[in-house]
Amino acid sequence: MEAETAPETMAAFYAELDGQNMAPLWESLHSLVPRQPAPVIQAAHWDYDAVVRPRLMEAGRLITAKKAERRVLILENPGLRGKASITQSLYAGLQLILPGEVAPAHRHTQCALRFIVEGEGAHTTVSGERTIMHPGDFVLTPNWTWHDHGNESDAPMVWLDGLDIPIVAFLDAGFAEAGNADSQPTVRPDGDAEARFGGTLLPVDWRASSRNSPVLNYPYARSRETLHRLERNGEADASHGYKLRYVNPADGGWPMPTIGAFIQFLPGGFRTAPYRSTDSTVYAVVEGHGESIVGDRRIRWKPRDIFVAPSWQWQEHAASGDAVLFSFSDRPVQEGLGLWREERGIPRR
Template sequence: MSTPTSDAARMAEFYGQLDLQGMAPLWESLHTLVPKSPTTPVQVAHWDYDNVVRPRLMEAGRLITAKQAERRVLILENPGLRGKASITHSLYAGLQLILPGEVAPAHRHTQCALRFIVEGNGAYTAVAGERTTMHPGDFVLTPNWTWHDHGNDSKEPMVWLDGLDIPLVQFLDAGFAETGDTDSQSLSRPEGDASARYAGNLLPIDWKPDTKNSPVLNYPYVRTRESLETVSRNGEVDAFHGHKLRYVNPATGGSPMPTIGTFIQMLPAGFQSRWYRSTDSTVYSVVEGTGESTIGGRKITWKPRDIFVAPSWAWQEHCSEGGAILFSFSDRPVQQALGLWREERSVD
């Protein structure tokens, strides 16, 4: 008859043999591989732009040029993912600085990128042969594998939030990149061409999309805010989101990028949302106003240009005494395409 000691010794020997042969017992890890509900190392996090981030950005501007760095960016690393250059498991976020007179050289990569303008007026980004001038609150698209460069012809620093699907592409081992032969790409279309063709509820009659990305280059904040104002005057407030809109690809009605969903929401003055959670970890950038968010039990007090993140399946609520506008992005399109996305709304 075997004893507990001998059984344990045989099991330990068996596990050791499995390890040497590149195998492992599922029964030891099934509960973590197939959890009853989402578990994540991603933590609630908040970055104070004016008092913490901006001073470091300007210091970086004194230490290294945009050309030397190729992209002068401070990565926003989630405290639960330190060393991985990630703000969530699937998304990267960073704040990029272009000083007056600088150019960030042309390059392209397989990662999709968004630019949400945080500070400054009059700098530009050029994408696939067309420039667009950037202003605070603008949402600018850089589809994957398109040449893009940035420049600042204004007299003030320009800062924007970069959001990319770098961790997702890295997980799939599908990353490619190229550097351009010149700092600035050749322009083949006048500024505003993409908006004229695709952003006015019209499409060229024989045009067919050849990618899953939106053909619109810039979603200007002046139009976005007008939409929010009109909706807020004519529609009821959603108890969980305030007035929330999603940016769309006009050719498909889907997300502007296949891997990143983008949203804008207005919290009316005195608004207190009800509890809500979803499986897409979400990055928020404060456009206007002040307020508080309680996420996963942690309370965050935010103001314009701050950035914060809500992990997957963490209960969250938002409130603003004077009213606020929040931009956000997440990996929702990927989860929806795979049939994984879920949401839950409180019933009390």
């Protein structure tokens, strides 16, 4: 039988290690290499009409878009307060542009997406091309591209921003630069990217210069029609309903190297089977009413609400009427590193 070292001897040894910037692995092995994910983030829900929108409009009264540079309310996960993160790897916020305002041009190494929540007719300009935004549109801002936003309509414009800020911060690879003018000059006509890359064709001599999609705007009208066709042509997937992922038309991969985006249709009365995956996921409700069970939390949602499901927690979604959910996650990173996995449960009877 081995003799046990006295506690005071071990304490002295640990103190000596600490003084040399070292630590014993055996004291933290199980937390560093867990048997399964144990996320710090929590399931959370933001009610757009009752909670978020009034605060956004108040922010609009208190500070201009130009002074703020970006007038955004960050959606902080309750498990990550003070971290400006909605998941362990992603940032999310809701941006407001009032009529006549411009959010000035800048660029940064973080990838960004815009999912349009409210309003119609405002624009974003990316690398010299402007696109008009409509509710449900999925708009890309690839990393290190100049971009600015403007609202020439007569109503407020709100969209959900999704960025890989925590990933870039973890890697200490963040850079940013302000533009020389509020709005960059347009060098290509509106709709140029969609004309070149939005169909099932590519310009004959075009070669990809990055892993980002060359498409600037994925219109909701087109996505919704595709979901309708899927519903007409086949049965729903038990775990997802009718779910599609947005793709880079140049290679069939993800639109951005760090953020994957999805859109799914849940017919009225449909309930998904339990499902979990390692990518914590942010959901935005486009149409319909329903509820989601995420871990031990039940979330009742309606149009324009946002909620988040942590990694490896069981989730189910049920629609009281036809519903559409947009979502995004860090799945491209996990797949690229060989880490992503999923599990399907047994449907409720």
